[in-house]
Amino acid sequence: MRRKDREMDADFAHMVLDKCEYAVLGMTGPEGWPYNVPVTIARRGEELFFHCALEGQKVDCLRRDGRVCVTAVGDTHIPPDKFTTEYESAVAFGLAEEVTDPAEKTAALRLLCQRHVPSNMTDFKASVARSLNRTGVWRVKITGLTGKRKKYDATGKEMKFGRME
Secondary structure (H helix, E strand, O other), rough: OOHHHEEEEEEHHHHHHHHHEEEEEEOOHHHHHHHEEEEEEEOOOOEEEEEEEEOOOHHHHHHHHOOOEEEEEEEEEEOOOOOEEEEEEEEEEEEEEEEOOEEEHHHHHHHHHHOOHHHHHHHHHHHHHHHHHHOEEEEEEEEEEEEEEEEEOOOOOOOOOOOOO
């Protein structure tokens, strides 16, 4: 990370992963081109989960090469008196693998639904019973994680967080 003064610890990065509305999943596409798509994620320890269709370009990319990068953005704010943006971000590198065991898929979908639609959990069992066989679930085992933050204090001075070099 170039800006060590904005680097945050793993706990901060986990917090950003846990609160982002969505993340961007980066993969290697056909012929080596980057391919990135937004996904809703849920985290359990050092694993991220997302759901998708059982086929398509994303699944083709993941099956060809499981190395991925997941980027999440937390809170952002544009200070009215500056030409910049305050932000929180996390970047996770990892290996994606398809979850095929029905019990594991159900547990991952429960985790996703509890995070993103907790008010709908009364309908979870019926929904999973209808759609489990046509829903893809993927796990990303995190192998590297960084967090970053830019924020100003009440006086308008940029706050420093990480290691200064």
